Every structure is written in structure tokens, then in C-alpha cells.
Amino acid sequence: MQRFRMGAMFRSEQMTLCQLFLQPEAAYTSVSALGEMGIAQFRDMNAEVNPFMRKFVSEVRRCDELERKLRYIEEEVRRDDVKIPDLEEAPTAPNPREIIDLEAHLEKTETEMLELSQNGVNLKSNFKELKEMKYVLEKAQHFMSEECDLFTAASAFVFQQEESDSNRALIGGEERGRLGFVAGVIPRDKVPGFERMLWRVSRGNVFLRQAPLEEPLEDPATGQPINKTVFVAFYQGENLKSRLKKVCTGYHATLYTCPSSVSEREGVVRELRIRLEDLNVVLSQTMDHRHRVVQAVAKELQTWKAMVRKMKAIYHTLNMFNMDVTNKCLIGECWVPKDELQHLRRALEDGGKAVGSTINPIINILSTTENPPTFIRTNKFTEGFQVLIDAYAVGTYREVNPASFTTITFPFLFSVMFGDLGHGIVVFLFAGWMCLFEKKLKKNKWGEIWDIFFGGRYIILLMGIFSMYSGLLYNDIFSLSLNIFGSGWVMNIPKYNLSVESKLALDPAEGGYRGDPYYMGLDPVWQSADNKIIFLNSFKMKLSIIIAVVHMVFGICLSVVNFVHMKKYINILLDFVPQIIFLVLLFGYMAFMVVYKYIVFSPYSQQEIADDPSLEPWGTRCAPSVLITFINMVLVSANSKVEGCNQYMFGGQEEIQRAFLVIALLMVPVLLLGKPIYIKMSARRQATHQVLKPATNGDVSNNGIEMTGASDPEQGGHVQPRGGQDHGEHGESFSDVMVHQAIHTVEYVLSTVSHTASYLRLWALSLAHAQLSDVLWNMVFRRAIKIAGGMGTDGSFSGGNIAGGFVIYVVFALWVCFTVAVLVLMEGLSAFLHTLRLHWVEFMSKFYTGSGYPFEPFSFKGILKETNSLD
Amino acid sequence: MGASLIPVIIFTLLWGVVGIVLPFIVPKGPNRGIFQLVLILTASTCWLFWLCCYMAQMNPLIGPKLSNRTLLLMSREWGGAIPQ
Numbered sequence: 013m014q015r016f017r018m019g020a021m022f023r024s025e026q027m028t029l030c031q032l033f034l035q036p037e038a039a040y041t042s043v044s045a046l047g048e049m050g051i052a053q054f055r056d057m058n059a060e061v062n063p064f065m066r067k068f069v070s071e072v073r074r075c076d077e078l079e080r081k082l083r084y085i086e087e088e089v090r091r092d093d094v095k096i097p098d099l100e101e102a103p104t105a106p107n108p109r110e111i112i113d114l115e116a117h118l119e120k121t122e123t124e125m126l127e128l129s130q131n132g133v134n135l136k137s138n139f140k141e142l143k144e145m146k147y148v149l150e151k152a153q154h155f156m157s158e159e160c161d162l163f164t165a166a167s168a169f170v171f172q173q174e175e176s177d178s179n180r181a182l183i184g185g186e187e188r189g190r191l192g193f194v195a196g197v198i199p200r201d202k203v204p205g206f207e208r209m210l211w212r213v214s215r216g217n218v219f220l221r222q223a224p225l226e227e228p229l230e231d232p233a234t235g236q237p238i239n240k241t242v243f244v245a246f247y248q249g250e251n252l253k254s255r256l257k258k259v260c261t262g263y264h265a266t267l268y269t270c271p272s273s274v275s276e277r278e279g280v281v282r283e284l285r286i287r288l289e290d291l292n293v294v295l296s297q298t299m300d301h302r303h304r305v306v307q308a309v310a311k312e313l314q315t316w317k318a319m320v321r322k323m324k325a326i327y328h329t330l331n332m333f334n335m336d337v338t339n340k341c342l343i344g345e346c347w348v349p350k351d352e353l354q355h356l357r358r359a360l361e362d363g364g365k366a367v368g369s370t371i372n373p374i375i376n377i378l379s380t381t382e383n384p385p386t387f388i389r390t391n392k393f394t395e396g397f398q399v400l401i402d403a404y405a406v407g408t409y410r411e412v413n414p415a416s417f418t419t420i421t422f423p424f425l426f427s428v429m430f431g432d433l434g435h436g437i438v439v440f441l442f443a444g445w446m447c448l449f450e451k452k453l454k455k456n457k458w459g460e461i462w463d464i465f466f467g468g469r470y471i472i473l474l475m476g477i478f479s480m481y482s483g484l485l486y487n488d489i490f491s492l493s494l495n496i497f498g499s500g501w502v503m504n505i506p507k508y509n510l511s512v513e514s515k516l517a518l519d520p521a522e523g524g525y526r527g528d529p530y531y532m533g534l535d536p537v538w539q540s541a542d543n544k545i546i547f548l549n550s551f552k553m554k555l556s557i558i559i560a561v562v563h564m565v566f567g568i569c570l571s572v573v574n575f576v577h578m579k580k581y582i583n584i585l586l587d588f589v590p591q592i593i594f595l596v597l598l599f600g601y602m603a604f605m606v607v608y609k610y611i612v613f614s615p616y617s618q619q620e621i622a623d624d625p626s627l628e629p630w631g632t633r634c635a636p637s638v639l640i641t642f643i644n645m646v647l648v649s650a651n652s653k654v655e656g657c658n659q660y661m662f663g664g665q666e667e668i669q670r671a672f673l674v675i676a677l678l679m680v681p682v683l684l685l686g687k688p689i690y691i692k693m694s695a696r697r698q699a700t701h702q703v704l705k706p707a708t709n710g711d712v713s714n715n716g717i718e719m720t721g722a723s724d725p726e727q728g729g730h731v732q733p734r735g736g737q738d739h740g741e742h743g744e745s746f747s748d749v750m751v752h753q754a755i756h757t758v759e760y761v762l763s764t765v766s767h768t769a770s771y772l773r774l775w776a777l778s779l780a781h782a783q784l785s786d787v788l789w790n791m792v793f794r795r796a797i798k799i800a801g802g803m804g805t806d807g808s809f810s811g812g813n814i815a816g817g818f819v820i821y822v823v824f825a826l827w828v829c830f831t832v833a834v835l836v837l838m839e840g841l842s843a844f845l846h847t848l849r850l851h852w853v854e855f856m857s858k859f860y861t862g863s864g865y866p867f868e869p870f871s872f873k874g875i876l877k878e879t880n881s882l883d
Numbered sequence: 884m885g886a887s888l889i890p891v892i893i894f895t896l897l898w899g900v901v902g903i904v905l906p907f908i909v910p911k912g913p914n915r916g917i918f919q920l921v922l923i924l925t926a927s928t929c930w931l932f933w934l935c936c937y938m939a940q941m942n943p944l945i946g947p948k949l950s951n952r953t954l955l956l957m958s959r960e961w962g963g964a965i966p967q
Contacts, residue, residue, distance in 0.1 A: 020913075020916070021916065021917050021920075022916065022920075391914065391917075393914075393917070394917060416917065416920055417920070417924065419917070419920070419921055419924070420920075420921055420924035420925050420928060421924065421928065424924075424928040424929075424932075428932070481929060481932075482932065485932055485933060485936050495961065498961070499957075499961055500940065501946070501947060501957075502961075502962075502963045503954050503955075503957040503958035503961070503963040503965070504963065504966060505954060505965075505966070506965070506966045507965050507966070510951045510954060510955065510965070511951075513951065514950055514951055515948055515949070515950055515951070516948070516949060516951060516954060517945075517946050517947065517948040517949070518946035518947055518948075518949065518954075519946050520942075520944070520945075520946045524946050525943055525946065527887075528887035528890075529890075529937055529940035529941055530940060531890040531893075531894075532890070532894070532933065532936075533933070533936050534936060534940070535940060535947075537947045537949070537957070538947055540947075540949060540953050541947030541948055541949055542947075542948040542949065542950070543945065543947065543948040544947070546945065547945060547947070550939075551935075551936075551939045554935070554939065555932075555935045555936075555939075558931070558935055559931070562931065607938060610938040610939060610941060610942065611938070611941065611942070613942060613944065614942040615942065615943060615944060632944045632945075635944055
């Protein structure tokens with residue numbers, strides 16, 4: 013339903029508050045249909061009722077139970093490393109009959125999975141035991157047949173069970189008894205402790221042999237690999253045996269009976285092998301079966317999850333409805349965009365039809381004094397810009413939406429700071445790639461930073477395009493210049509001077525300048541000039557002031573659109589007029605002087621001045637500083653006199669300046685007192701009016717005077733809700749209004765100065781950017797070229813060399829890295845943030861209230877997306 | 884000194900077409916409004932920027948200070964005879 017309409021970006025949509033009367037049996041399907049469309053934001057009618065006291069609590073519980081089952085199943089599926097396919101199209105919410113089916117199905121699946129995994133665990137632990145036993149036997153065999161001196165003696169003793177004196181002597185003492193042994197496995201990390209404990213318990217009389225298992229075993233319950241070690245411990249006497257067994261239990265060692273004779277052991281091993289093979293077959297069949305079941309489940313899993321999710325959301329929404337006293341219908345309230353009303357009606361009718369209800373749903377349009385939510389339709393292009401604006405504040409209902417203008421002013425101001433053709437191309441290519449392959453790239457999950465870049469791909473694209481244009485105008489491409497149209501400067505310095513001095517300035521007055529400027533942007537000659545910064549500073553500073561005035565005047569003019577729309581015509585006179593006059597007469601005039609100076613003052617040669625002395629005051633020498641003139645104007649002091657020059661740029665400038673200053677300052681009391689006095693007067697008029705004609709509506713006195721002229725024709729017969737701020741204003745006492753207006757005035761006057769100064773960041777950042785890229789070029793790459801080219805200081809080329817080629821190769825990589833990391837990424841980020849600030853503070857503060865709250869419709873799409881991002 | 888007419892006319896016409904003529908021929912559709920706004924704002928911002936650049940150089944009060952080697956290269960590459 014996210015259709016985009018003409019002018020939709022300009023303001024938020026008109027909203028209506030609707031009251032819905034739904035048949036209880038049709039309520040579920042109706043709300044489900046609304047959830048598919050996502051056009052209605054429901055209001056909680058039972059805010060004071062506990063969540064667990066509401067009507068559909070048991071249904072929500074059922075959903076919770078289903079979700080639990082689904083979580084269990086998903087866990088099992090993930091354990092088997094089966095890929096869960098993503099949902100291509102979300103299913104509709106299940107109807108009540110489908111819910112019962114789904115419940116039964118999930119119950120069955122869960123039990124099956126439980127049984128399967130139980131069986132699996134049993135089989136696996138059986139398998140593990142057999143395997144361990146096999147290992148034990150094999151290792152024991154190995155130990156006993158080992159050709160170890162000590163062991164030969166021991167094994168002879170044990171297995172032949174011959175009692176000889178020598179053997180008895182070996183064990184020591186007259187302690188009689190057979191040398192027995194236990195064999196088992198123990199987790200590998202416990203071996204050292206186990207060994208030590210055995211030593212202590214037996215005072216060194218237990219002989220322990222161990223061998224680690226080469227391959228890890230699998231834990232039947234968790235599937236984790238565990239490393240184990242086989243051990244055989246020899247002991248003598250029952251006493252020691254019982255102690256040994258206790259230690260084994262304590263260390264979670266598993267003991268296996270191990271026949272003492274070789275042939276018996278071999279027999280057991282053979283038998284074990286057969287059983288293991290059988291078990292293996294059974295196990296693989298079980299696993300196959302489980303795999304089949306899991307795979308079948310995995311296919312459906314996302315569908316089930318979506319269905320349950322939707323169902324739960326519906327019941328949550330239904331919990332916001334009120335039950336009619338007669339229990340015959342559910343009553344709900346929701347905000348709906350005005351032009352979606354017919355869709356709302358159709359959704360409710362469809363919902364009714366789905367359960368065969370014959371009674372049409374009733375939609376009642378309510379009038380309210382409450383502020384409707386702000387709903388701005390965006391498309392994929394405007395979405396990113398809207399996010400930038402909403403990050404500052406969500407717009408008040410129906411006020412002008414700055415995001416629409418931001419689409420261009422944002423990239424433009426960015427490019428003024430970032431202007432470089434080369435860097436612009438880099439940014440453009442990156443964003444172009446994201447926009448071209450957006451369908452494919454959308455599915456990628458490359459982390460949060462990628463999401464930010466991708467979400468703002470159209471902003472970045474425009475920033476790239478505008479940076480390319482600005483780069484052309486600044487004549488900057490990786491800090492070099494293009495000479496497309498032919499420079500306006502001519503080299504006219506005599507040979508003699510060139511041989512005497514190393515640095516020479518071209519004089520525009522004496523034929524160094526052709527007479528018409530470079531057609532587009534700055535002249536390429538400045539790139540290699542020593543006094544480039546002096547020239548750029550002056551140009552960029554003036555450019556910033558002009559842009560500042562234009563941008564802020566634009567912002568203030570937008571406030572008129574707001575006043576007209578909200579029918580607060582008096583604010584145009586008491587707010588807009590003093591504000592715009594104050595700004596235009598001070599800084600607008602300054603911008604005018606900048607342009608005037610550009611046009612009027614010219615470089616005149618000595619000859620020209622000698623021929624026509626009237627030209628002298630308009631020459632280079634007499635050009636005044638605009639900044640000083642402006643400061644003099646504000647300080648009401650006269651310009652300093654220079655011999656042979658006019659004191660002012662044009663006749664009557666002093667008087668005009670003084671008049672401008674006085675008028676601008678007079679605007680301050682107008683701004684300060686105008687509105688409070690107006691409100692006071694109209695309140696008095698209202699009071700007399702009320703005495704004559706008592707109010708039938710208690711609201712009137714509260715709403716104050718503007719209410720009479722404010723009933724909105726758009727709303728038909730309904731009383732238009734007034735903004736919350738409005739309410740506050742009229743409820744306030746006179747002193748409150750006064751304080752409010754005083755703050756507003758002080759803020760505006762101060763901010764006019766500070767905001768204009770704030771735009772100088774355009775100059776500062778663009779200069780910094782240009783200088784940084786200049787430094788990188790000259791300090792890194794140009795040196796490499798000099799080395800590679802074998803270029804001497806006298807400008808002669810002595811031919812390239814191979815080593816130079818390598819140097820260039822390496823240094824180029826270095827230069828690219830720095831260009832992308834520092835100049836494009838870091839500088840780009842900083843320019844972006846400064847642009848954001850210029851919009852949020854300097855531009856939007858002129859007209860944007862931003863006291864609304866966002867429209868959050870009940871929409872399955874949004875709910876499913878939310879849960880997906882949580883996963 | 885001053886401006887020459889041709890570039891001023893060309894660039895003003897160019898951005899005038901983008902900002903005034905094109906908005907009228909944007910195809911009807913849901914995005915028409917935003918398209919028009921984008922075109923108008925693009926044209927006005929770009930034209931303003933260009934104009935500032937142009938005006939700043941119409942009557943240059945200072946000249947570029949260059950090294951004598953650059954000056955020689957300039958006269959060789961960009962034309963201009965070296966006076967004796």
C-alpha cells in the first residue's frame with residue numbers, strides 16, 4: 013500500500029480517526045485483512061486493563077505455546093545443519109480452523125522430533141560405549157604386548173598367574189594377592205589429576221598406563237566432540253581395588269570389563285566389531301530418517317513461523333478492542349489515512365465475508381482534538397532523506413516536510429564542501445553500483461555499516477553527482493585542474509623579468525587577463541598559483557555567505573506555507589515579516605554588497621586611469637572590504653577615507669545602511685511584542701463576545717480566539733483538531749506567552765548572526781578538503797613521478813628508469829589508499845555531518861516544529877521484518 | 884573587463900531548461916511532484932553556484948602569482964608570446 017502520490021512528500025497525509033464496530037466472529041478475519049494492508053494504527057482502548065486480564069489472553073497464550081514448539085523444532089533443524097529456506101511470500105494469517113490444524117500438526121511434529129532425538133541419543137550413547145570398549149580392549153592388548161621390561165614382568169605375573177618368588181619380591185612385602193587391573197576411558201583433561209590422585213591413594217602402588225584416543229568421540233546428547241584417554245591401572249589386593257574404583261567414579265572414568273586372557277580379549281573385540289557394524293547401520297538409517305523428517309520440516313518452518321507470528325499480532329491487536337456492553341460487537345479505534353478509507357471499508361467487508369457474516373461492519377468517523385500521527389509516503393529514493401529528517405524530529409501533523417527539499421539541498425551543500433571531480437566520481441561509482449544492483453544487494457547481510465551505506469545509496473548517489481559538478485566548478489580533479497575552455501589569463505611578462513625573478517604575478521590591469529572569465533568554474537591557472545589560497549579564501553567565503561542567505565531566506569519563506577496551511581495568517585505579519593526583514597536587511601544586504609563589488613570594481617591600468625580619471629575610484633586600489641563595510645554599518649561608524657577613492661560604494665550608501673540598520677532593529681520589538689499583544693487583544697474581544705452569546709461548547713473558551721477562524725474546510729462538518737502546541741499556547745497566561753515569545757525573539761536574533769557564521773563551514777571544509785588532496789598529491793605522488801622520470805630541478809627530463817616504474821607502482825597504490833580512506837571516506841563523512849547540521853539547525857529551525865509522532869500502522873510486513881531482524 | 888554574453892546565456896539557458904521547461908514535461912505519475920521539485924532545485928542551486936564562480940572572476944582584482952618556469956610553460960602550452 014506504499015503508493016506515492018503527487019505532493020505526497022510535501023506534507024504528511026491527512027488522517028482520520030475511525031471507530032470500528034466488528035462482529036466478534038468477523039473480528040479476527042477483519043483485523044487480519046487490515047494487517048495485510050497495513051493502513052490502520054489502532055489505539056489501545058483498554059490502556060488501564062492489565063495485559064493478562066484482557067479478552068484474548070488465552071489465544072495469545074496458545075500462540076506462545078506454538079512459538080515455543082517452533083523454537084524447539086528450529087533448534088533441532090539447526091543442529092542438523094539443514095538450511096532453512098527464506099520465505100518468498102508470507103502466508104496469510106491462518107483462519108480459526110487452520111489454527112487447529114496447525115496446532116495439531118505442530119504437536120505431532122514436536123513429539124516426532126522429540127522421539128527421534130531421544131532415540132538418536134540412546135543409539136549414539138550405545139554406539140559410543142561400544143566404541144570406547146573396543147578402544148579399551150585394543151589399547152590394553154597393545155599395553156600388554158608391549159616390549160617393555162617392567163611390563164613384561166608384570167604381564168607375566170598377571171596373565172600366567174604364576175606365583176614365583178621373584179615376582180612376589182617385585183611387588184614387595186609379603187602382601188599376597190593377585191595383581192589385578194581395571195581398564196576404562198577418561199576425559200583427556202582429567203588425566204593429570206586422576207594420575208596424581210591414584211598415586212596418592214595407593215602411595216604409588218598402582219601402576220597406570222594410558223594412551224590417548226586418536227579420534228575424538230561424539231557426545232551423544234550435544235554432538236560435541238570429546239577427547240578421551242584409555243587407561244589401564246594395575247593394582248594389588250581388594251583394598252586397593254575398591255579405592256581405585258572410587259577414584260574412577262570420582263573422575264567420571266568409565267570402566268569396562270576386560271578379559272585377562274589374550275584369546276578371550278580377541279574374541280570380545282571381534283564380537284564388538286560385528287555389533288558396532290550392525291549399530292552403525294541402524295544408526296545411519298535412523299539419521300537418514302531424522303534427516304528426511306527435518307528437511308521436510310525445514311521447508312515449512314518459516315511459513316509456520318510467519319503464520320503464528322501473524323496470528324499472535326492479530327490477537328494482540330484485538331486485545332486493544334473494547335467489548336460492547338451487550339457482548340454483541342467489538343469496538344476499536346484507529347487512525348487511517350484519509351484516502352485509504354475505502355480500502356479500510358473493503359478490508360472489513362472482506363473480513364466479514366470470510367466468515368459468512370451478513371452484517372456489514374460499521375465505520376464511524378470520529379472528530380477529536382487529539383493530534384493525528386504523521387504519515388509521509390516515501391519511495392525508495394526519498395526514503396533515505398526522510399530518515400535523515402526523522403532522525404532529528406518527526407514532523408508535526410501536516411506541516412511542510414523538509415525532506416522533499418533536502419533531496420537536492422543536502423547533496424548540494426555536501427558538494428560545496430566536498431567538491432572534487434575525482435572524488436565525486438569515486439563516490440558516484442560506488443553509489444551507482446549499489447543502485448544498479450540493489451535487488452541483488454538487498455539480500456546481503458554484510459553488517460550494520462553496510463546497511464547504513466545501502467540505506468542511503470540514493471543520497472550517496474546524488475552526493476557523488478553534485479560533487480562532480482562542484483569539482484568541475486572548483487576545477488579540482490584530485491587536486492589538479494582541467495583547462496577545457498581556455499584560461500582567461502595570458503602570460504605577458506617580459507623575458508628579462510623572468511630571468512631575474514623566480515616568482516611573478518600576472519597583473520590583470522596590465523594585460524595579464526584576457527577580459528572574460530573562464531566559462532565554467534575557476535580558472536585553471538589558480539591551481540598552480542602561489543597565492544591560490546588568498547584567492548580561494550575570498551571566493552569561498554563570499555560563496556558561503558551567498559548560499560547562507562539564500563538557504564535561510566528559503567527556510568523562512570517555507571514558514572509562510574505552514575502559516576497559510578494552518579490558517580494562522582496573523583503569524584505571517586507578526587512572525588514571518590519581521591524575521592525576513594531582519595535577515596534580508598542585514599545579511600541579505602551583505603550578500604548584495606558582495607555581488608555589487610564583483611560587478612563594479614575592476615582592474616584599471618595606469619594608462620586607462622590617466623586617460624579617464626573618473627575611473628580611478630573604481631580601480632583595484634579603491635575596492636573596499638565588504639566585511640569592514642558591514643562591520644562599520646553595524647557599529648554605525650563611517651568608512652575610512654582613502655586618498656583618491658570614494659568613501660562608499662554607491663551614493664547614499666551611508667544613509668541607506670543606517671536606515672536598514674534601524675528598520676532591522678525595529679523588527680526586534682515587533683517580533684517580541686506583536687504576538688503577545690495580539691493574543692491579549694483577541695482574548696479580550698473573545699471575552700466580550702462570550703458575554704453576549706454564552707458558549708454551548710466548553711471547548712470554545714479553551715481554544716481561544718483562533719478557533720473561530722480555524723475550522724478546517726477539509727474536514728467537512730467535523731471540528732478540526734488543533735495542534736497540541738496550539739492548545740498549550742491558548743491555555744497559557746499572558747506572562748507565559750510573553751516569556752515564550754521573548755525566548756523566541758532572542759533566539760532568532762542571535763541565531764541570525766550565528767547561523768550565517770555557521771555557513772562559513774562551507775568555506776572552511778572545502779578549503780581543507782582541497783588542501784588535503786593537494787598535499788597528498790604533491791607530497792606523495794608528485795615526488796614519485798620526479799624520481800621515476802629522473803626529472804631534474806631545471807625541468808629537464810633525463811628519461812625514465814625501471815626502478816622508477818616500481819616506485820610509481822608502489823606509490824600509486826599508497827596514493828589510492830589515502831585518497832579513498834582519508835579524502836573520500838573520512839572527509840566525506842565529515843562533510844556529511846556538517847551538511848546534516850546545516851539542515852537540522854540552520855535550515856529547519858526556520859520553519860520546522862517537529863513535534864509530531866510517527867504513524868505506525870498495524871502491518872504484518874513490518875512485524876515480520878522486525879522479528880527477522882531480531883533473529 | 885566584465886562578462887561575455889555567450890557563456891552567461893548558454894549556462895542560464897541550460898539551467899533554465901532544466902529548472903523551468905523540464906518540470907512541465909515530466910510524465911504524469913505518482914512521482915511527478917518530487918521529480919519537478921528535484922529538477923527545479925537542481926537547476927537553481929547549480930545555476931547559483933556557477934554564477935558565483937563566474938562573477939567572482941569577472942573583474943579579477945588580484946592576479947595569480949606563478950613561478951617563472953610555470954609562466955614559461957604557460958606561454959608555450961596555452962599560447963601567448965613572451966615580450967622581449
